[in-house]
């Protein structure tokens with residue numbers, strides 16, 4: 001028996017996508033996408049429905065042929081290689097377990113396809129079952145498992161042959177919230193243990209923020225921003241990313257003034273000073289500020305103020321909706337203690353650190 | 363509404379939103395059940411009982427059958443034909459069903475039409491079509507003579523091979539449709555998963571598609587086999603007297619020789635053997651499914 005057969009240490013393969021384009025007739029599903037994934041990195045493709053996440057994953061897997069561009073896995077150009085020759089592991093949203101095989105036969109399937117049999121296959125299947133904490137379930141039929149267990153089997157099946165690259169398309173989409181959070185940690189733990197590179201498709205931002213080393217935010221077939229979760233959250237590079245990740249207030253207005261730029265809110269007389277270093281362009285723009293970065297202040301001393309329209313109690317925090325102009329309602333999420341004494345109809349000032357607000361052209 | 367009316371309703375109508383009460387179920391089934399019993403089960407029992415009750419309780423009719431090798435030849439030929447037709451229909455039908463399940467749009471419609479349209483044409487017509495091909499002056503003989511391959515017309519009609527061909531053609535849709543249905547029921551991501559896990563296209567078919575389509579294959583095979591055992595018009599017209607099958611024999615016993623007890627005895631034997639084969643087949647298949655595709 002092979003000495004390395006039982007330990008599950010694989011080294012991840014880097015992935016390089018260059019100029020990827022995929023059309024279906026007139027529909028352009030993916031536009032000119034470039035994406036580099038480092039060896040052993042966990043990258044999430046995050047975006048709304050129809051943004052092209054699955055299409056990118058399927059071209060990496062080899063189920064779709066790109067209209068243009070190239071795919072590299074582990075330094076090798078695989079653009080025209082069929083899926084079974086790419087040595088990838090795949091996990092699908094609906095598990096895709098083979099109903100005519102037992103749990104152990106399912107997990108052993110990739111080994112069988114690689115002509116690994118006998119004692120070695122058995123040991124590896126056992127190790128994979130242990131890895132997803134399903135010891136003793138090998139002889140069960142897959143229909144006798146819960147959703148979470150089925151997904152763990154799918155995971156074990158994808159990891160049993162130590163693939164350097166693991167592709168997952170919304171693998172937790174069919175699970176309920178608690179189980180999903182548990183599985184997020186489990187997948188992350190396994191990935192760190194086996195060292196595989198992971199490309200993970202999701203439209204759940206908290207999942208992406210929790211699990212990924214880097215997130216590629218997608219919209220309309222393009223990557224809108226690619227970076228670590230913190231960077232995506234704190235410095236969104238455009239209004240789409242700011243609005244898609246987390247909660248964001250958008251205020252429409254105009255940027256004016258050179259050395260000391262200000263933001264004039266549309267439909268009101270109010271102006272907010274902007275951070276000069278960000279050098280926002282003059283003209284119609286949109287200011288984005290996260291609710292938890294806003295404090296309530298004295299209406300007289302604040303640059304921006306308005307009328308409290310709604311207060312929604314949320315345990316430790318209170319969401320105050322403040323109308324600052326004709327169109328704009330800004331939501332501030334403040335500690336419950338800060339909202340004591342604030343009533344509906346009161347005037348309230350809205351205060352934030354100038355460098356935390358982002359201004360995007362409109 | 364009073365509590366009593368409520369409990370009566372509950373007893374009679376629905377146990378839950380998904381399930382009717384037993385009383386309602388049986389009430390709805392009853393008319394069909396009565397019709398089946400009166401018009402189907404009772405006459406069959408009555409007819410088959412002739413084989414052991416006419417004129418008084420006896421096994422003489424069965425004994426007579428066992429004595430005549432002529433009957434055994436026909437019975438054997440019937441099952442051989444059924445088996446050959448089933449195998450041929452499977453070999454020809456599976457690829458068509460596979461194609462039908464895997465093409466889209468106009469092609470799918472065209473193939474479906476080719477498969478299903480013949481079902482609307484009478485078996486008699488579909489049988490006679492074969493004369494145009496296989497007759498003494500049929501297409502094949504004309505072509506063979508025209509090309510100088512033979513100088514006398516070959517005897518193609520009135521052979522067992524001709525019966526196999528015609529029956530296969532007639533029963534093909536019965537094989538194709540259940541296989542098609544089971545192929546369509548396989549979730550497409552299973553094939554993708556297998557391929558992603560390292561299976562070649564052939565591997566995907568062998569390890570995933572084929573095993574999962576076996577219930578359809580079984581259904582199609584059992585249907586074709588049973589239907590071919592009872593085939594009457596086609597073997598009679600195309601096979602001629604020398605390729606007689608059991609259905610023709612039974613009819614002759616009953617209508618030509620007016621030997622109803624003998625016809626009943628033959629029918630009983632046909633039925634028992636058929637049932638036995640179906641049961642064995644079912645068993646084998648279920649075992650196969652429980653064991654999975656194995657290594």
Ligand SMILES: Nc1ncnc2c1ncn2[C@@H]1O[C@H](COP(=O)(O)OP(=O)(O)OP(=O)(O)O)[C@@H](O)[C@H]1O
Nearest residue numbers: 024027028029048049050051052053054055056203
């Ligand atoms: N086979 C196809 N034929 C035609 N259009 C397609 C096909 N597959 C995808 N598309 C289109 O390409 C675009 C991207 O689809 P894709 O499945 O990649 O989105 P997604 O980001 O995975 O969405 P979701 O979150 O809903 O799964 C969509 O507009 C979709 O309609």
Ligand SMILES: [Mg+2]
Nearest residue numbers: 053054055169
């Ligand atoms: Mg998708």
